[in-house]
Amino acid sequence: MSKLLILLTFASAFMVLSASAGNVVCYFTSWTIYRPDNGKFTAADVDPNLCTHIYYGFVGLREDGGVQVLDDWELTGLEEMAHLLSLKDQNPNLKIVLSMGGWNEGSAKYSTVAADPARRATMVQSVLEFIDKYSMDGFDLDWEYPCQRGGHDEDKANFVTLLGELKSALNAKGLILTAAVSGGIASCKLSYDIPGVSANLDMINVMAYDFHGAFESWVGHYAPLYPSHLDETDEQKTLNVAAGIQYWLDSGADPSKINLGLGTYGRTFTLANASNPDLYAPTYGGGEAGPYTRQMGVIGYNEVCAYHSDWTRVWDDEQKVPHKISGTQWFGYDDEESLRYKVEFANSKNLAGVMIWSLDTDDFRGLCGGGPYPLLNTINQYLN
Numbered sequence: 406m407s408k409l410l411i412l413l414t415f416a417s418a419f420m421v422l423s424a425s426a427g428n429v430v431c432y433f434t435s436w437t438i439y440r441p442d443n444g445k446f447t448a449a450d451v452d453p454n455l456c457t458h459i460y461y462g463f464v465g466l467r468e469d470g471g472v473q474v475l476d477d478w479e480l481t482g483l484e485e486m487a488h489l490l491s492l493k494d495q496n497p498n499l500k501i502v503l504s505m506g507g508w509n510e511g512s513a514k515y516s517t518v519a520a521d522p523a524r525r526a527t528m529v530q531s532v533l534e535f536i537d538k539y540s541m542d543g544f545d546l547d548w549e550y551p552c553q554r555g556g557h558d559e560d561k562a563n564f565v566t567l568l569g570e571l572k573s574a575l576n577a578k579g580l581i582l583t584a585a586v587s588g589g590i591a592s593c594k595l596s597y598d599i600p601g602v603s604a605n606l607d608m609i610n611v612m613a614y615d616f617h618g619a620f621e622s623w624v625g626h627y628a629p630l631y632p633s634h635l636d637e638t639d640e641q642k643t644l645n646v647a648a649g650i651q652y653w654l655d656s657g658a659d660p661s662k663i664n665l666g667l668g669t670y671g672r673t674f675t676l677a678n679a680s681n682p683d684l685y686a687p688t689y690g691g692g693e694a695g696p697y698t699r700q701m702g703v704i705g706y707n708e709v710c711a712y713h714s715d716w717t718r719v720w721d722d723e724q725k726v727p728h729k730i731s732g733t734q735w736f737g738y739d740d741e742e743s744l745r746y747k748v749e750f751a752n753s754k755n756l757a758g759v760m761i762w763s764l765d766t767d768d769f770r771g772l773c774g775g776g777p778y779p780l781l782n783t784i785n786q787y788l789n
């Protein structure tokens with residue numbers, strides 16, 4: 406009898422231990438296979454031992470509720486799926502998850518489908534068939550955002566209903582349901598019934614980034630951990646990682662379901678006046694495009710470290726994030742130092758783990774001298 410008790414105690418201690426191994430949710434985005442030179446990122450570049458979950462992004466949604474393969478490049482990208490699945494040979498615990506939505510998908514179709522029981526049923530069926538076809542382990546919904554961008558007020562309740570129907574169907578087959586949700590408090594107030602969302606998801610990936618960027622006309626870091634003394638209004642003081650996560654917790658989200666969203670990229674500006682690089686200084690739009698990401702206003706960490714190593718790095722000790730300056734160029738981003746602070750913050754709040762957007766902009770080739778995947782390695786090193 407006592408031997409059995411000891412065995413049981415040992416077994417439950419072991420279960421607690423394995424459950425506390427943090428989630429490291431990594432986005433693989435299909436379009437990165439078209440980047441030039443050392444920016445090209447394919448499934449063969451994924452390290453299967455640095456992530457617990459790999460998300461394939463993105464598929465879209467048809468107005469009738471069916472899964473939509475977004476484009477020809479997406480079809481090519483789906484050929485990568487076989488390679489992603491083969492990563493399980495190297496890490497049998499790895500989960501591969503299908504991700505639907507993203508910013509470019511908008512909100513209107515999701516609003517239409519979520520409002521209609523028949524379309525919701527089509528969506529659930531279509532998602533299950535797609536996941537079954539590619540032998541994936543779960544589904545992730547990135548509806549950006551309910552009640553916004555062409556959505557309707559009813560979306561807040563319909564989102565929870567949709568999640569509930571997806572979760573029942575997925576969980577019945579041993580599959581998980583997750584969602585990417587906003588980390589901006591104003592956006593959350595518009596979009597979410599947080600207790601309802603939390604109850605109907607297996608993991609909540611909070612996108613704790615894009616608080617500032619070239620969509621504004623002044624300097625701001627895209628993902629500060631904490632506020633700056635230069636933040637003045639109540640809203641400015643909440644546009645940071647800590648405030649966004651605290652809002653989810655205070656509103657009734659289950660911390661053991663929350664993964665803190667981290668970026669391996671940055672957002673950039675062209676200063677209006679090179680002599681004034683402070684937060685809230687006026688800007689003339691985004692900074693120069695990088696050679697791989699090729700978009701004004703954003704930059705990958707792999708581009709910062711390879712092409713701007715000689716720029717002045719400034720550490721903001723209030724916000725716990727770095728930026729780089731050269732002439733009129735101001736690049737806010739995350740590096741090993743800031744990610745360590747963010748992971749330690751996630752640990753301190755007893756969160757389930759972290760989500761990383763995205764694999765392709767870490768220095769995955771190790772061209773900057775810190776070995777391959779310096780950011781992902783830092784995250785794994787400090788995550789409880």
Ligand SMILES: *[C@@H]1O[C@H](CO)[C@@H](O)[C@H](O)[C@H]1NC(C)=O
Nearest residue numbers: 677678679680681682683686
């Ligand atoms: C540029 O910024 C510096 C420092 O704040 C200031 O002294 C200077 O007057 C500014 N120049 C212009 C043209 O606004």
